[in-house]
Amino acid sequence: MIATKNIYATIVAFYLAKYDKIAIEHLGYKSFSEAFTKCAEKLGANKIYIKLRRDEFDPVYKWRKGWYNRPMPKIISRTIDLFDQESESDMCALVWDILEHNKTKSWKPIVSQMLDKKQDAQSASFALRVMTGKRAETHFKEYHAQTGFPISGALEDCTAEGCGYDFRIHSGSENFCIEVKGITDDYGGILLTEKEWKTAMICGERYYLCIVSNLDSTPEFQFIRDPYNSLKVIKRSIQITQTTYSVSKEELIKNK
Incomplete structure (x- = not known):
């Protein structure tokens, strides 16, 4: 079972991966290094975890060379399933809310969707379509x-x-x-x-x-x-x- 803080970290990583420097700017950071560190502190997560999760989205969002020969983890394809159609502004608002209020608020519906094994077949199919x-x-x-x-x-x-x-x-x-x-x-x-x-x-x-x-x-x-x-x-x-x-x-x- 993936810890809730790492679910949130994966959502943050998705936003950073998809929107790259725009995400950094809109979150108020000056670099990816600062973003990884500050986001990890706010989530109580490991900054390396956020960076590695971001890198796993690279086959889909082509800002970096990335890990194109690796199988796509289920949590990554589920995240794309849930959020790929969302606008940058909506994703920024969600990520900002998670970073600032993860200790006092709960996003159980999102967490449940990302952990739902019933979605694996659809997510795997989505990952194949992406590639x-x-x-x-x-x-x-x-x-x-x-x-x-x-x-x-x-x-x-x-x-x-x-x-x-x-x-x-x-x-x-x-x-x-x-x-x-x-x-x-x-x-x-x-x-x-x-x-x-x-x-x-x-x-x-x-x-x-x-x-x-x-x-x-x-x-x-x-x-x-x-x-x-x-x-x-x-x-x-x-x-x-x-x-x-x-x-x-x-x-x-x-x-x-």
Whole structure:
């Protein structure tokens, strides 16, 4: 059983990992070293524990080289499950509250969710999707550099911004949004978050969905422009009101 103080430390580590220097600034620290020390003091935890936990989020949030070849611990995938859709301001508020009031307040619902073994299958599945997505993003960057598809222009990596897409292409006076999804096999379905789907709706024809399939051998690329108006989706609300939109493999085949 993980101690409650270490659950809180993991939440803090998640915030530091995802938002990097912005998190340091918003918590009022001057460096990661100071953040690890001060946060550990406030939680009664070990500063090395917070640092190591932060490093375990590196395969997902790419500020550092990190531990990309290590299996993702269950507590890490559960934390991502719970908080990845939260805004920076909301996470900052939660972390600040935990740091300042962990001796007098309790966050039992959050602690219970993070310790719930029933969530392991979903969390493991999420971790696999994350790693598949990162591979797909790498392939897309290489593909765009070689071909200029789907739109030629300067490619900007937005994966750390949580803006509803992974890349922005600056082409002339216009900006185009690219959301990348990976599939290990030739065909398969995908999931889009609520934010991704709403952003696709807002951006219309300036939004491209890039499907990178066959990741385990020779990657293949499929681009769907304006997916909001091109695809039929199934809306599902799962766990703490996180909404996703699934696209079946049959629907993707229809749009080839």
